[in-house]
Amino acid sequence: MSINSADHNLLAILQSHIGCSRGITANALAELLGRDERQVRRLITHLRTDGIAICGTPRNGYYIAETAEEMEATCEFLRGRALHSLALESKLRKMTLGELLGQMRINT
Numbered sequence: 001m002s003i004n005s006a007d008h009n010l011l012a013i014l015q016s017h018i019g020c021s022r023g024i025t026a027n028a029l030a031e032l033l034g035r036d037e038r039q040v041r042r043l044i045t046h047l048r049t050d051g052i053a054i055c056g057t058p059r060n061g062y063y064i065a066e067t068a069e070e071m072e073a074t075c076e077f078l079r080g081r082a083l084h085s086l087a088l089e090s091k092l093r094k095m096t097l098g099e100l101l102g103q104m105r106i107n108t
Helices: 005-014 026-033 037-049 068-092 096-101
Strands: 054-057 060-064
Touching: 005 026, 005 037, 005 060, 026 037, 026 060, 037 054, 054 068, 068 096
Parallel strands: none
Antiparallel strands: 054 060
8 A cells, every 4th residue: 555644634634534434525535634625636536546445425424434334335336427527428439338338238
């Protein structure tokens, strides 16, 4: 794992936000870290890339997964967001989602 000091500070804060009911908004995290929300989202992505089970949705905020169900709900949210973006791209390119994806198969 390659956690830098900014990641470490964020992870330290999230240690007191375990479980969906204890979520914290990106705005609140930004204030605590002295960063903007975009930087916080980048830090979240970096920690997730390192395998830290950080969940979150706009409704619940960010938190460390307490249960497998929380992790699954976050994965479903992320998958839905990705599929929505791909559907928009297919509209812009005037092709079907299947044509855009080509040989790649994903569950929709």
